Structure formats: C-alpha cells, structure tokens
Amino acid sequence: MLKDVGDIKFLLPLLLPFLFYPLIAGFVLKYCPKGLREIAFATTNIIIAFALLIATVLVPLGFDPILIKMIVSGMAPIFVIYLLLVGLSYGFLRLSVRGGLYLTAAYFVPLIELVVLKYVPALDKLSKPLLNASATPHLAVIFIGISYVSFRLCYLVQEVQNGIVKMPSVWNYFSFAFYVPTLTVGPISPYAKFASFEAPPDRNLVPVGRSLGRIVVGLWKYIFVSNVLGQLGYTAFFFDGHPHGVLDLLICIFAYSIFLYCNFSGLCDLVIGVSGLLGIQVAENFNQPFAARNFQEFWSRWHMTLSGWIRDMMFTPLLKMLIRAWGPKSANHATAIVIIATFIVIGVWHGAGLNYLLFGISQGVGVAAVHYSTQFMRKRLGKEGFAKYRANRLYYYLGCVGTYLYFSLTLILFANSMGDLQHIGEVLAMR
Amino acid sequence: MTKQEILAQLQSVFDNVFLDEVVVTEELSANDVEEWDSLSHVSLVLAVEEKFGLRFRVGEVEGTKNLGDLADLILRRQTGS
Numbered sequence: 001m002l003k004d005v006g007d008i009k010f011l012l013p014l015l016l017p018f019l020f021y022p023l024i025a026g027f028v029l030k031y032c033p034k035g036l037r038e039i040a041f042a043t044t045n046i047i048i049a050f051a052l053l054i055a056t057v058l059v060p061l062g063f064d065p066i067l068i069k070m071i072v073s074g075m076a077p078i079f080v081i082y083l084l085l086v087g088l089s090y091g092f093l094r095l096s097v098r099g100g101l102y103l104t105a106a107y108f109v110p111l112i113e114l115v116v117l118k119y120v121p122a123l124d125k126l127s128k129p130l131l132n133a134s135a136t137p138h139l140a141v142i143f144i145g146i147s148y149v150s151f152r153l154c155y156l157v158q159e160v161q162n163g164i165v166k167m168p169s170v171w172n173y174f175s176f177a178f179y180v181p182t183l184t185v186g187p188i189s190p191y192a193k194f195a196s197f198e199a200p201p202d203r204n205l206v207p208v209g210r211s212l213g214r215i216v217v218g219l220w221k222y223i224f225v226s227n228v229l230g231q232l233g234y235t236a237f238f239f240d241g242h243p244h245g246v247l248d249l250l251i252c253i254f255a256y257s258i259f260l261y262c263n264f265s266g267l268c269d270l271v272i273g274v275s276g277l278l279g280i281q282v283a284e285n286f287n288q289p290f291a292a293r294n295f296q297e298f299w300s301r302w303h304m305t306l307s308g309w310i311r312d313m314m315f316t317p318l319l320k321m322l323i324r325a326w327g328p329k330s331a332n333h334a335t336a337i338v339i340i341a342t343f344i345v346i347g348v349w350h351g352a353g354l355n356y357l358l359f360g361i362s363q364g365v366g367v368a369a370v371h372y373s374t375q376f377m378r379k380r381l382g383k384e385g386f387a388k389y390r391a392n393r394l395y396y397y398l399g400c401v402g403t404y405l406y407f408s409l410t411l412i413l414f415a416n417s418m419g420d421l422q423h424i425g426e427v428l429a430m431r
Numbered sequence: 432m433t434k435q436e437i438l439a440q441l442q443s444v445f446d447n448v449f450l451d452e453v454v455v456t457e458e459l460s461a462n463d464v465e466e467w468d469s470l471s472h473v474s475l476v477l478a479v480e481e482k483f484g485l486r487f488r489v490g491e492v493e494g495t496k497n498l499g500d501l502a503d504l505i506l507r508r509q510t511g512s
Contacts, residue, residue, distance in 0.1 A: 107489075158490035296468070311469045312493045319473045328477075335470055371470060383450055390465070 009063045012055035018215075021048050021180045022274045029197060029278060038171035041197070045178040050079050052180065053144040057134050074130050078142045083174075085113050085143075089153050090173045096157055097167070106157045114150035117143050119352050138352075145183035147349060151309055153177060156191045158313070165191050172198075181271045182282060185264070187305035189283040201279025211276030214269045221266030229259035234415055238423065243430040256415050257408035261289065264303070283308075293399035295366040295406060296374075302407075306346065315342045335371055340364035350414065355421065359413035366406055432509060437483075437502040444478045457499030483509065 008015070025044050032040045057071055089110045096106035117123065118140040124131065127139050140146055156176070159165045168176065168191065176194050196202065230236075232255035237248050268285040275282045283305050292298035299307050315338055322334040340361065347360015378386050389395060416424065442455040449466050453459070461467040467475070476492050479501075485508050495501045 155490075158488075159494070161488060162491050162494045164490075164494045296470075300469070312490050315469060316473055316476070316493070317489050320477060323473070323477060331474065335473075378450065387451075 010059055013052065013059060016048060016052045016055055017180045017183065018270050018274050022278055024048070025180075026278055038169060038175070042171040042174040042178075045175050045180055046083065048180045049144060049178040049183055050075075052183065053079065053142065056144070056184075057136060057141075061135055071134055074133060075142060078127075078130070078139075082143050082146075086149070086153070086174065086177045087170075089113070089150075089177075090170055093153075093157055093160065093173070094167070096161060103157070103161065107154055110150040110153040114146055117146055119348075145178075148182065148184070148186045148188055149177050151188045151306075151349075152182075152191075155188065155309055155313065159191050165195055168195075179280075181274050185267045185271065186303075187268060187271070187283050187285040188309050189281075189305060193281040193283055196279060196281045199279075203279075206276035206279055206281060208277065211273045214273030214276065218266045218269030218271075218273055221262040222270065223266075226259050226263035226266060229255050229262065232256075233259060234420065234424065238420075238427050244427050245431050246428065249424070249428065253408050253412060257404070257411050260411065260415075261286070290404055291400060292403050293396050294370045294374075295363075295403050296370040298403050298407060299363070299367060306349070310342050310346055314345060315339075318342075332372075332375060336368040339368045339371060343367065354418050355413050355416060359410065362410040362413060366410070432506070434499075434502045434506060437505050438498065440482055441479070441498060441502065444475070444482050448475050448478050455498055457502070458497050460497040479505070485509070 021044075025041065025048075028040045028044050029037070053075060054068070054072055057075070058068065061067060061071075089106075092102070092106040092109045095102040118138075123139050130142075131137070131139065134142075136142060153176075156165070156168070156173075160167055172195075175197070176191055179194065182189055196205070232251055234252050234256065237244055237252050265286040272282045272284070285303060285305050287301040287304060289298055289302035292301050318341065319335060319338045322338060323331050326334055341364075343364030344357065344360040346363065347356045347358070350356045350359070377389065381389055412421070438455055438457065445453045445455055448471065449464065451464070451466055453464050453466075461472065476487060479492075480486055483505050485505070491504065492501065495504055
C-alpha cells in the first residue's frame, strides 16, 4: 500500500483526516467565536475534504509541484460541482417540510445524484482527459465519499421529518456532508449523533481515555494486522505469474475476510476515536461480526450503519408495501424477495461491477436461507424445542463457523473483479 | 385514549406477533426481545398500524427508543398533532 514508508507524503491520506484534521477542527470548535463557529467548521471540512481528494489522487502519481498544480486546477471545478450538488440536496431538504412530492424529492435527490455519478458510464467518457491525466478510473472517485455522503444526506431527511433532529443550518449541513473523518470510509452515522458537535464535548459519552484507546486499537488493526494479512491476499498469490493450487486459494479466502475486518473496523475505530476526542459522536459500525450464529445476525453486526440504513430506508417500507398489497399470507415469501432485493442494492452500492451484483445476491440468498430455515425450525421444534436449540452451545459454535465460512467464501466476489476472477481460474488451471 | 390504554393494546398486538411471551413495559425495546429482529419488526409495525388505524412514515417507528416512546407517538398521531 505504501510506496515508501520513509516518505511522509505517502501517508497523507491517513494523516490528513486523522491527524491534521482533528488538530485544526479541534482548534476551530474550541476557540472560534460563537457567530463564526458554524461557518469556520464547515469551511474546515470542505477545504480538508478537497485536500484529501488531491492527496489521494497524488499518492500513486507522486508529489511533483507541476503535477500538484495541474491536478488541483483540474479537480477544483469538479469539486465545485460536488458542492453545488450537496447544496441542491439541502434545498430539497428545506422544501421537504411541505410534505407530499417535496418530501419524496428530498429523499431521492441525494440518491439520484449518487446513481448518476457512479453508474452512468457516459460521464466517465465525457471526463476522460481529466481521468487519464490523474490516473483516476472513474469520475465518482473525484466526488470523494459520494456513496457515504448521499446515504447520510438521504437519512437526514427522515430524521428531520420525524422530529429526531431540528432542521440543520446550511453550514452545519455542509459540515455533516463533508465531515472529514467519515468522508471516505463511513460509517453512515446519522445527524442525530453528529449534532453533538454543537455543544461542548460531553465526556461521559465520549471519554478521552476510551477515544485514545480506540485510536491505538484502530492503528494496530489498520496498519499492522491488515498489512500483514494483505501479504496473503489475492494480489500477492494469484498475480505473481507463478502457478498456484487450491490450498493457496483457501489461504487467500480466509486471510481476506480477516484482512477486510481488520482494515475496515480498524479505520472505523480511528474515526470513532478521533471524533470522540473532538467531542463528536459517531455510530458504531461493527459488533463482533464473527460471533454471529447465523448469516442474518451477521449482517446486523457487520457494517451496521449500512445494514441499518438499508433496513430503515428500504427493507421495512418495501416489505410493508408488499405485504399490504399481497396480503398477510404472502409475508413469508415477500420477506425473502425483499431480502434479496435489499442485498442487491448493498452489493452494487459497493461498486458498479458485475462481481458486486453477484456478491449482493450471494449475501441475500444467505440471509433468505436463514429466514426460511428459522421459520421451518420454529414450526418443527415448537416453542420449547426452539428455545432449547437456541440455548445449545454446540449449535451456536457450529453456527458461527458456518457463518464465517459462507461469508469468507462469498467474499471472493467482493474482493475480485470479473476479470480478476477469470485470471484466478486460469492460474488454478495451470496446475 | 391514555398512554396506559395504548400500552395495554400493544400487549395484545405483541401476543399475536411473537411466539414467546413478551411483557409490554414502557422501557421495553427490540434489544430486550430475541424474536424482535428486522423481519418480525415489519409484522409488528403492520399489526400496530392495523390496531390503531394509522400509517407510520419512513423511519418513524425506528426513531423511537422504547415502547413508551412508541405509545407517545401513537398518541400524537391519534390526536392529529
């Protein structure tokens, strides 16, 4: 991942959000006079978000002064468009209080922006010169964090509508959208938590000691463990030009699932720790996922802010609608259909490739299978029998192992594009 | 309808939706009931809607912290405020 650890410039994408940002934002939040605080905090977030974009693009290219100038001038207009799109979402949020179509539009505008930028290939073609010059594969990359930003902004409509939070000011809206620690890695933390920045830090909720502890744990997981496990990844094994067998594939499969957990949850630990120091609460994203007894429970413990978002915003409303339309007797199958549909959305949310679609389907099939088997077991075993089965430790551990195996195996679709999967198949066949 | 009456009616909804016996209290939340997952949550919301003759908006029930909160919400919606 790092080209040269000795060269601090290559650490910028990590240092910017987790070291420079908290220093500057901490100063702004603490010492800025009340009238300027919101504006200063929003400006800090926007400027450092732009700097993070530039740093991320420059890491593989190098930090040549002429190149920096070129990338900055190329990216700036697109970043302005990004700001305008977020402003548009805010306009619709203000209108949403009128209800009816305005409310529906407020929900969908951030999502439409995401879909257009991420899944319309014509836009990539249109911006080809800039993408080539900056070695950026997709236009959506320049709209840094758009997947998280749009989901957060969509969720905020619901929070305002249901009176969970007050209508945010335009400055606070921009701070929330571009809040740097959560910009590129999430979590999709709700505004209700973020609003804690408005008051002085409540050290009962975000103790300094625990926040520092989270940072240490996060750095250990993200920098040490995930880099070690990264050496056992698909790239290291299957793209070195040598033949490899099934055993190597199995090592990759199991190393990758633990790598992904340490990498992602480590970053989330960093986000939560750094935000805690600033006095800002951020939602938890993981709750010991590998201790889940089945795949349905797994997804309520893994990337929890994404699964919670999709549950509240898509699963529940859609399933309610289907059961109303088809009648209560259809509930069982309607549930399975909506499970698969929601996981397809989760799959393609991660990226535009066919592999992500297949990944989503595989996750949905896993959860739907748990849904049907739970129904079956309840009927078959009866109330007491089912309670006994749930309390049995051996079945619990077997369930954990099975869940972990299924997740690790299906994660191969997440880790590799279709082209890479084909290449892995060819390497296996070389033997 | 008072909040206590709403909680009493919620008890009969819970008896229909869940197989296990669940005693409705103001402090009860999804975390306290093993059976109350995102799947049974939908059946529960539909049953509550039917019982009280109302429709919840996106995220409305999910924003409540416990059944006391939910009873308040139902009360608000019934009085139309």
